[in-house]
Amino acid sequence: MRFRTGVVVGATGYLTARAAVQRLRGRLLAALVARYEAKLDQVVRRLTAKAETGGPLIKGALAGARALAEGKSPVRAVLSAAWAAFKAVLAGIFGRRKKIKQTAIVEEIDIGAPRRLVYDQWTRFQDFPTFMKKVISVEQPSEEKLNWKAKIFWSSRTWESTIIEQRPDEHIVWRSKAPKGHVDGSVSFHEVAPDMTRVLLVLEYHPKGLFERTGNLWRAQGRRARLELKNFRRHVMTESLSHPEEIQGWRGEIRDSRVVTAPQNTS
Numbered sequence: 001m002r003f004r005t006g007v008v009v010g011a012t013g014y015l016t017a018r019a020a021v022q023r024l025r026g027r028l029l030a031a032l033v034a035r036y037e038a039k040l041d042q043v044v045r046r047l048t049a050k051a052e053t054g055g056p057l058i059k060g061a062l063a064g065a066r067a068l069a070e071g072k073s074p075v076r077a078v079l080s081a082a083w084a085a086f087k088a089v090l091a092g093i094f095g096r097r098k099k100i101k102q103t104a105i106v107e108e109i110d111i112g113a114p115r116r117l118v119y120d121q122w123t124r125f126q127d128f129p130t131f132m133k134k135v136i137s138v139e140q141p142s143e144e145k146l147n148w149k150a151k152i153f154w155s156s157r158t159w160e161s162t163i164i165e166q167r168p169d170e171h172i173v174w175r176s177k178a179p180k181g182h183v184d185g186s187v188s189f190h191e192v193a194p195d196m197t198r199v200l201l202v203l204e205y206h207p208k209g210l211f212e213r214t215g216n217l218w219r220a221q222g223r224r225a226r227l228e229l230k231n232f233r234r235h236v237m238t239e240s241l242s243h244p245e246e247i248q249g250w251r252g253e254i255r256d257s258r259v260v261t262a263p264q265n266t267s
Contacts, residue, residue: 105185105203105222109229110196113236118197119169119189120249121240122232131235132228143252143259146174159183166254181208183221199232201225 111118121127125146128135136156139147146161159178166172171188185203192198205221240247253261 103205103207103221105205105225106201107222107225107229108198108200109233110192110198111233111236112196113241114195115169115189115191115197117240117244117247118199118236120247120251121236122172122187122189122199123249123251124247127235131231131239133231134224134228143250144254144257152180157181162257163254164257166252168251168253179208182206199229201229 125138125140128138134151136149136151138149141147144163144166146163147158148161149156149158157178157180159176159180159182161174161176163172163174169189171186173186175184176182183203183205185201187202188200190198190200203221203225250263252259252263
């Protein structure tokens with residue numbers, strides 16, 4: 001009996017001691033975590049103060065420290081730091097001026113078709129996604145309003161355009177607005193010969209977003225406008241010319257963003 005009692009007492013003491021050690025370990029761990037979080041909070045505060053005037057490395061370190069403070073893994077913290085540093089480098093290249101420099105784009109193309117047919121096909125804006133590579137959709141809630149959606153790198157952008165002047169067979173002038181940059185411009189139609197039309201496209205590109213500024217550095221918008229004009233010419237030459245009687249364009253007139261002349265019956 002004494003032996004069994006001793007074993008029970010010994011086991012109880014062992015379990016009690018083990019529980020005490022675990023509690024102590026938990027307290028020490030909690031203290032270490034609290035100390036680590038306090039130091040990390042100090043680091044974040046210090047880096048935040050320096051990041052206002054610091055370079056890409058400071059901004060990257062701040063992003064990494066914040067990621068760790070939010071409980072993210074070290075790998076994700078490193079990725080956050082690298083991405084923040086990269087954006088800071090781009091910001092340094094492009095500059096953070098209040099007024100962003102616009103880009104002027106001027107392109108022209110000759111199309112072997114009558115001016116009226118070329119103009120009518122251009123006014124069918126909802127056909128653009130069928131032959132323009134980067135245009136996803138075009139909605140026209142009214143004669144002077146257009147809602148666009150297009151691809152920008154692996155992302156997409158939307159914007160609203162307002163036609164401020166439109167004269168049949170002559171020109172279309174528009175202004176746009178969007179949170180990630182916009183494009184203002186005009187397109188005019190010039191008869192070179194009865195079956196040859198020159199299309200002149202003039203754009204003012206105002207970039208704002210990261211992708212837009214990066215593309216602006218590479219002059220990607222000018223190359224894209226040139227390519228889309230070629231796509232338009234291919235569509236006119238291969239589709240519109242084969243059934244010109246089916247191409248019913250909008251032939252009204254717009255001045256100061258208002259329809260002043262109703263479209264005529266083209267039948």
